[in-house]
């Protein structure tokens with residue numbers, strides 16, 4: 758069995774016998790990269806797929822909006838606190854955080870750090886800063902252990 762070089766992380770790996778053309782190694786990061794790559798190619802070549810994806814995203818977005826509207830309706834104190842926090846942000850002139858709602862984050866590796874401007878937030882929510890580590894090829898980045906959140910709790 759000849760080793761191949763992973764198209765994502767550049768490490769040699771042994772392709773599985775069932776997949777002689779395997780271009781990505783079996784590490785989860787590289788498999789994610791492979792799926793993204795596949796999806797990108799698919800989106801470009803297949804207009805039905807493109808339309809389906811967009812419809813699925815819109816449906817999700819719709820459900821998501823309804824979910825949060827119901828959530829807020831069911832918990833007036835949550836909406837109230839949100840409004841107060843928003844007002845505080847508006848007054849501090851810090852609109853960057855609110856803009857995150859509309860900005861389209863590509864999938865990739867991000868570092869979430871508690872925002873230093875809000876150290877006293879001790880309730881059930883944190884104000885965090887999301888910094889892209891590497892958007893295109895996560896496995897090329899040398900991510901040290903302490904940057905990783907307990908992935909068991911966020912993995913699907």
Ligand SMILES: [Zn+2]
Pocket residue numbers: 763764765766767768781782783784787896
């Ligand atoms: Zn790899």
